[in-house]
Amino acid sequence: xxxxxxxxxxxxxxxxxxxxAWLAKNRSxxxxxxxxxxxxxxxxxxxxxxxxxxxxxPKLSAHSRxxxxxxxxxxxxxxxxxxxxxxxxxxxxxxQSVLDQREKEQSARHGGQGGFGFHSQSMIxxxxxxxxxxxxxxxxxxxxxxxGLITKRISExxxxxxxxxxxxxxxxxxxxxxxxxxEIVRQAGLQLEEAxxxxxxxxxxxxxxxxxxxxxxxxxxxxxKREAHYITPHAGGDGALRDAVEFILKAQGKWKKIVEAYIGxxxxxxxxxxx
Numbered sequence: 001x002x003x004x005x006x007x008x009x010x011x012x013x014x015x016x017x018x019x020x021a022w023l024a025k026n027r028s029x030x031x032x033x034x035x036x037x038x039x040x041x042x043x044x045x046x047x048x049x050x051x052x053x054x055x056x057x058p059k060l061s062a063h064s065r066x067x068x069x070x071x072x073x074x075x076x077x078x079x080x081x082x083x084x085x086x087x088x089x090x091x092x093x094x095x096q097s098v099l100d101q102r103e104k105e106q107s108a109r110h111g112g113q114g115g116f117g118f119h120s121q122s123m124i125x126x127x128x129x130x131x132x133x134x135x136x137x138x139x140x141x142x143x144x145x146x147x148g149l150i151t152k153r154i155s156e157x158x159x160x161x162x163x164x165x166x167x168x169x170x171x172x173x174x175x176x177x178x179x180x181x182x183e184i185v186r187q188a189g190l191q192l193e194e195a196x197x198x199x200x201x202x203x204x205x206x207x208x209x210x211x212x213x214x215x216x217x218x219x220x221x222x223x224x225k226r227e228a229h230y231i232t233p234h235a236g237g238d239g240a241l242r243d244a245v246e247f248i249l250k251a252q253g254k255w256k257k258i259v260e261a262y263i264g265x266x267x268x269x270x271x272x273x274x275x
Contacts, residue, residue, distance in 0.1 A: 062229040065213040066251035071188050071195040072140055073169065073181060073207070074241060076151040076158050078200035079217055081127045082237030090122040127157050130237055135262075136245035137165045142258050142265075143249055146188055150180050152203060178206030185211075198244050199224055200236050215244045 077083050140147050148169025149162060155172065162170040169187075174180045177197075185195045193212035197204065200220040208214035208227060216228035219235035232243035249255040 062213070062247075063251040065193075065229055066196075066248045068194050068212055069145065069196045069248050069252075071146045071148075071185060071190055072198070072245065072248070073148050073150055073184060073195065073211075074198035074244075075177075075200060075204050076149055076155075077127075077153060078219065078236045079198050079240060080129055080133055080149070080161070080237065082235065083200070083219070084128075086126040088124045088126070090124045125155055125157055127155070127161075128237060129161055130239050130242075132239040133241040134165055136242040137167065139249065139258050139262055140245050141166070142261050143252070143254050145245075145248070148184060150174050150177050150184075150197075150207065152177075176206070177204060178210050181207040181210050196244070196248065198232075198241060213248075215247075 074080065077085070137147050146168045147165075148167050148171070149158070150169075150171045151158060152174055153172065158172060159170065169184050171180050171184070181195070181197060182192065185192055188195075191212075192210055195211040196213035196215060197207040197211050198215040198217065199205070199208050200217045202221060202223055205224060205227060208216075208224070213230070214228045215230045215232065216224045217232050217234075217236040217240040218238075219240075220228070220231070225231055230244070230247055232240040232247075234240045234243050246255065249258055
């Protein structure tokens, strides 16, 4: 910073010797934000300069961001699963899946070339999901947090799992995850800072950047981890979503209460009371 000298501030080549005494005498002025420590000054052509830095507003911590979350959205492959895809040919006569139809449409557009020409047979896609992640959806729901998934692939396995988990928002076949993320936030009647996205790969970055809290799973790519506010202790498909929900609920001070509510819903005494 170089410019006009505050009223009464000594200048000249004797500044280093006089400034400390002047600051001691004018403590009210010395405490002002524009007045750096004496050591920050140096002399140049009879004027003063300061090497003091003007600090930006402190960034919100991950916990502060998590306290605002009312909507939790996440990717599937690599987050709900470990990212592996198991695809098997279906037995003859099996009804075509949505995924089969999409692949055959692509095959027709490419004239059967480019590796799409072998889909004369239906296929079965298998994925593995962790039970702890399923529990985390129930915990989030008890806390009033809405949940949903956004994934690029189209999978009936995912549709079945989403129905089983009673997710409020299910979006498959999405290339532009940010736009989809923002549309869901608007549909939920929330602000972007109240929404969180959990991802693992670079396709998830736009959605992660759009929300108030960005979470990367342990197995996420380095580029994704660098931009995350929180990284889960467990990898995708191994309870990572549970880590995310637990982190959010603990930041909101709801964890113990929600756990007890979850247990209470499933206890025999609670079942008797509800009859």
